[in-house]
Amino acid sequence: MGYYVGRRLLEVVPTLFLIVTIVFFLVYIVGDPVALMLGENATPERIAAIRDAMGLDDPLPVQYWHYIVSAVTGDFGDSYQYHEPALAIVLERLPATLMLAVGSIVLALVIAIPMGVWAAMHRGGAVDHLVSSISVVAKAVPTFWLGIMLIMLFSVNLGWLPVSGSGTWAHLALPMITLGTGTAAEITRLVRSSMVEILGQDYIRTAYGKGLRESFVVFKHGFSNAFIPVASITVLQFSALLGGALVTESVFAWPGLGQLLVKAVTQRDMPIVQAAVFVVAVMVIGLSILSDISFKLVDRRINLD
Amino acid sequence: MHGNEPLLSIRDLRVTAEKRDLTLVDGVSLDIHAGERMALVGESGSGKSLTCMSVISLLARGLRVSGGEIAWRGEDISRVSAGRMRQLRGREISMIYQEPLTSLNPVLSIGNQLGEAAKHVSASRADVLSMLDRVGFDRPERVLRQRPHELSGGMRQRVMIAMALLGRPRLLLADEPTTALDVTVQDQVLKLIYDITVETGTALLLVSHDLNVVRRIADTVAVLYTGRIAESGPTERVLSEPRHPYTDALLRSVPSLGVKADRLTAIPGRVPTPNEWTDGCRFASRCGFATATCVDKPPFAEFQGQASACWHTDRLIESKGAR
Amino acid sequence: MTESIGLPRAGTPARSRKALRNIPFPAIVGMVLLIVPAFVAIFAPWIMPHDPAAIDPSRALIPPLPFEGSDPAYLLGTDNLGRDMLSRLIDGSRISLLVGVLGVVLAGTIGLAAGLLAGYYGRFVDAAIMRLVDALLAIPGILLILVILGVVKPGLTTLVVVLGLTNWVVYARQIRAEVLEIRERLFVEAAKNFGVSHTRILLRHITPNVMPTFIVLSTLSVATIIITESSLSFLGLGVQPPDVSWGLMLTSGRDYITNAWWLSTLPGLAIAGTVLGILLLGDWLRDTLDPRLGV
Numbered sequence: 008m009g010y011y012v013g014r015r016l017l018e019v020v021p022t023l024f025l026i027v028t029i030v031f032f033l034v035y036i037v038g039d040p041v042a043l044m045l046g047e048n049a050t051p052e053r054i055a056a057i058r059d060a061m062g063l064d065d066p067l068p069v070q071y072w073h074y075i076v077s078a079v080t081g082d083f084g085d086s087y088q089y090h091e092p093a094l095a096i097v098l099e100r101l102p103a104t105l106m107l108a109v110g111s112i113v114l115a116l117v118i119a120i121p122m123g124v125w126a127a128m129h130r131g132g133a134v135d136h137l138v139s140s141i142s143v144v145a146k147a148v149p150t151f152w153l154g155i156m157l158i159m160l161f162s163v164n165l166g167w168l169p170v171s172g173s174g175t176w177a178h179l180a181l182p183m184i185t186l187g188t189g190t191a192a193e194i195t196r197l198v199r200s201s202m203v204e205i206l207g208q209d210y211i212r213t214a215y216g217k218g219l220r221e222s223f224v225v226f227k228h229g230f231s232n233a234f235i236p237v238a239s240i241t242v243l244q245f246s247a248l249l250g251g252a253l254v255t256e257s258v259f260a261w262p263g264l265g266q267l268l269v270k271a272v273t274q275r276d277m278p279i280v281q282a283a284v285f286v287v288a289v290m291v292i293g294l295s296i297l298s299d300i301s302f303k304l305v306d307r308r309i310n311l312d
Numbered sequence: 313m314h315g316n317e318p319l320l321s322i323r324d325l326r327v328t329a330e331k332r333d334l335t336l337v338d339g340v341s342l343d344i345h346a347g348e349r350m351a352l353v354g355e356s357g358s359g360k361s362l363t364c365m366s367v368i369s370l371l372a373r374g375l376r377v378s379g380g381e382i383a384w385r386g387e388d389i390s391r392v393s394a395g396r397m398r399q400l401r402g403r404e405i406s407m408i409y410q411e412p413l414t415s416l417n418p419v420l421s422i423g424n425q426l427g428e429a430a431k432h433v434s435a436s437r438a439d440v441l442s443m444l445d446r447v448g449f450d451r452p453e454r455v456l457r458q459r460p461h462e463l464s465g466g467m468r469q470r471v472m473i474a475m476a477l478l479g480r481p482r483l484l485l486a487d488e489p490t491t492a493l494d495v496t497v498q499d500q501v502l503k504l505i506y507d508i509t510v511e512t513g514t515a516l517l518l519v520s521h522d523l524n525v526v527r528r529i530a531d532t533v534a535v536l537y538t539g540r541i542a543e544s545g546p547t548e549r550v551l552s553e554p555r556h557p558y559t560d561a562l563l564r565s566v567p568s569l570g571v572k573a574d575r576l577t578a579i580p581g582r583v584p585t586p587n588e589w590t591d592g593c594r595f596a597s598r599c600g601f602a603t604a605t606c607v608d609k610p611p612f613a614e615f616q617g618q619a620s621a622c623w624h625t626d627r628l629i630e631s632k633g634a635r
Numbered sequence: 636m637t638e639s640i641g642l643p644r645a646g647t648p649a650r651s652r653k654a655l656r657n658i659p660f661p662a663i664v665g666m667v668l669l670i671v672p673a674f675v676a677i678f679a680p681w682i683m684p685h686d687p688a689a690i691d692p693s694r695a696l697i698p699p700l701p702f703e704g705s706d707p708a709y710l711l712g713t714d715n716l717g718r719d720m721l722s723r724l725i726d727g728s729r730i731s732l733l734v735g736v737l738g739v740v741l742a743g744t745i746g747l748a749a750g751l752l753a754g755y756y757g758r759f760v761d762a763a764i765m766r767l768v769d770a771l772l773a774i775p776g777i778l779l780i781l782v783i784l785g786v787v788k789p790g791l792t793t794l795v796v797v798l799g800l801t802n803w804v805v806y807a808r809q810i811r812a813e814v815l816e817i818r819e820r821l822f823v824e825a826a827k828n829f830g831v832s833h834t835r836i837l838l839r840h841i842t843p844n845v846m847p848t849f850i851v852l853s854t855l856s857v858a859t860i861i862i863t864e865s866s867l868s869f870l871g872l873g874v875q876p877p878d879v880s881w882g883l884m885l886t887s888g889r890d891y892i893t894n895a896w897w898l899s900t901l902p903g904l905a906i907a908g909t910v911l912g913i914l915l916l917g918d919w920l921r922d923t924l925d926p927r928l929g930v
Contacts, residue, residue: 149910151865227420
């Protein structure tokens with residue numbers, strides 16, 4: 008087990024290294040950091056001074072080395088807009104985004120598990136077709152548009168919920184639904200297909216043969232076996248969900264990473280962008296390792312008890 | 313049980329595959345009395361397992377009982393509600409399956425799975441432990457904590473037997489319970505099933521393709537071919553004096569004490585698939601006695617408790633006398 | 636001799652033909668949903684009732700037809716600058732679909748090449764490509780796009796390139812897995828036929844066998860790319876005015892949700908309908924061409 012954890016952790020290093028390299032390539036080679044920083048009407052002298060101060064006239068390998076060193080130490084430079092360390096600003100916004108993402112995942116699971124199980128129990132029937140239709144439509148609707156439609160319905164026409172902003176649970180409701188819908192659709196499909204497979208297994212027949220109730224058989228014997236595949240796909244969905252969160256936040260003016268990023272991109276505030284990419288990548292990779300290890304542990308308990 | 317009333321009485325049972333509209337069990341009738349051990353014999357596809365599954369309403373998806381009657385102590389249970397069937401399962405009728413390896417839930421402990429069964433039939437923990445002891449576990453407490461994959465196939469089948477008999481059912485259905493086990497273990501499990509059903513007076517419906525198994529366990533036997541009963545009767549009679557050419561051919565294709573290996577003969581041709589089934593005798597294409605008469609459905613003729621569906625029983629017996 | 640290297644596939648031509656004859660209902664819905672915007676996009680210049688860019692504040696915010704205050708000349712109403720919604724939707728279909736198709740062509744080409752190389756040559760090539768794939772998978776696609784858009788001027792070309800560069804990963808992974816499997820089967824045969832070059836094996840024998848997967852992945856990618864394009868345009872980072880796209884139309888619509896619902900509803904419906912059509916068609920293609928891809 009220790010070996011496994013160690014190996015998984017070691018695998019992270021090249022991946023993170025590659026991500027940092029990709030970002031370096033984009034910012035320093037495709038783009039011109041000084042031009043990005045100063046805008047278009049800067050004097051040549053000023054540009055030259057900044058280039059020198061930033062070490063941009065050094066040979067590329069040297070620049071790259073400096074870049075890697077500062078990335079490893081979490082130093083992505085100061086934000087051009089806020090004149091504060093970029094990483095600190097990003098970390099400050101992170102909790103709001105995480106809250107939205109986690110809330111959406113929980114909501115998605117609460118909807119998707121019963122729907123998927125229900126469809127699997129009635130596979131081929133009307134319920135199954137209904138659930139498949141709903142989930143394919145939910146997948147087709149663009150997240151941000153769903154957000155706008157929800158605002159129009161619940162905030163503007165019905166006046167039940169605030170249009171945008173943050174602070175209360177009411178503020179969280181619409182963004183959570185907006186973001187959770189697509190994930191729910193994805194998980195529903197997965198729950199359905201794994202349950203269909205499981206419900207055809209011999210041990211399910213045994214459970215029925217014992218005289219157990221259908222709901223009991225389906226949830227205890229069926230879902231206990233679907234848990235691990237469903238949990239691991241949910242973790243995989245997390246990366247996509249963070250991407251969706253970036254857009255959803257803009258619709259609802261939710262003060263998270265997404266809004267910060269979109270603004271940083273339009274303002275060409277590259278330190279913020281780089282720090283955000285790094286933080287998100289570390290989070291996604293960390294979560295996938297954590298889930299791999301915990302599933303291994305669960306499996307081990309099953310194997311060895 | 314009073315009088316001669318059968319425990320289970322199946323009449324003209326039909327099982328169809330809904331989607332393709334194929335009849336897979338085509339008019340099977342049989343009676344099992346209290347304490348009787350009956351075997352259903354036949355090749356795969358003969359409908360023996362389906363008949364067995366129909367009794368406890370565990371047919372696979374897409375299959376259904378489309379005709380006939382399954383009377384359990386006078387009550388037709390082929391059309392009964394799911395709730396009523398649940399009451400019967402485990403308490404009156406139990407089942408053990410062909411694949412002990414996959415018939416237990418891999419993520420739940422044995423104790424958990426036995427516990428559920430015990431709860432359903434109101435058995436105590438002590439009952440569970442003594443039952444485990446009875447089926448041959450030296451340390452029942454330990455087994456409860458184990459998970460299926462920690463047990464061998466034979467041990468799992470013992471767990472299944474314990475689980476099935478916890479509720480002291482009147483009938484045990486066993487669908488090829490030893491087929492998936494190692495040869496050495498097969499004997500032990502078979503002996504356990506025999507002993508325990510004799511002890512408890514439980515009736516047994518054993519599905520098997522192995523005539524040697526049947527000979528050792530069953531009082532009566534029904535030979536199935538292509539969804540119909542070819543021949544049925546007391547095991548000793550049927551297996552020594554078959555009245556249907558199929559039973560005869562089956563006996564001659566199986567090595568046993570009576571037949572030497574060099575005299576074994578394979579049955580020519582192949583079993584017709586359900587879409588090829590006709591109303592006439594379905595064994596005719598492989599039968600040495602077949603004549604033009606065989607295109608009509610052979611009648612079921614009874615002779616001293618032994619019944620067979622063949623036009624040419626007389627010629628079969630004649631030929632055996634001549635040999 | 637080499638031509639005899641045949642690989643049995645799950646979906647033989649005969650089976651595919653049979654499946655074509657009884658197309659399931661959802662797939663028919665999908666085709667209809669897709670044929671409409673495709674037709675509209677192709678014939679846009681001839682079927683647009685008005686100039687999609689013609690501004691006239693005097694007829695701003697006319698509601699669509701059955702609603703009060705509507706004008707039969709403007710079937711789907713007008714936007715805040717008095718431009719005809721129908722014409723703009725028709726015009727927008729061109730860019731939305733074009734970006735989707737071009738994005739997939741780029742992503743598919745890169746992904747196919749990467750997957751083939753990684754799967755066929757293995758070792759170093761495989762390790763290098765798969766590391767890159769892992770790295771890109773650790774960042775949400777849209778985040779990577781934002782980084783690129785931070786350094787490059789937004790616009791149509793940028794958009795297509797960016798979408799292509801971020802969507803090839805799915806192809807690479809799936810196709811590599813498939814090639815690994817095919818290669819095992821193929822090498823036994825190939826060993827008997829010495830003189831066959833790698834390129835030839837790769838192009839003549841392996842590529843055709845990954846085509847079903849490739850096609851299925853492409854339908855799903857078109858859907859993803861169309862949605863991503865609309866999201867980016869909505870954020871102001873994608874299609875730039877005066878070009879029109881459905882996503883871009885939504886940006887201005889958002890400011891009028893209180894008094895002109897059609898500005899944001901109609902373009903969204905257009906996107907959702909098109910994507911739904913693609914998904915339905917994709918599900919059907921997956922079931923017919925390659926059952927293994929099913930979840």
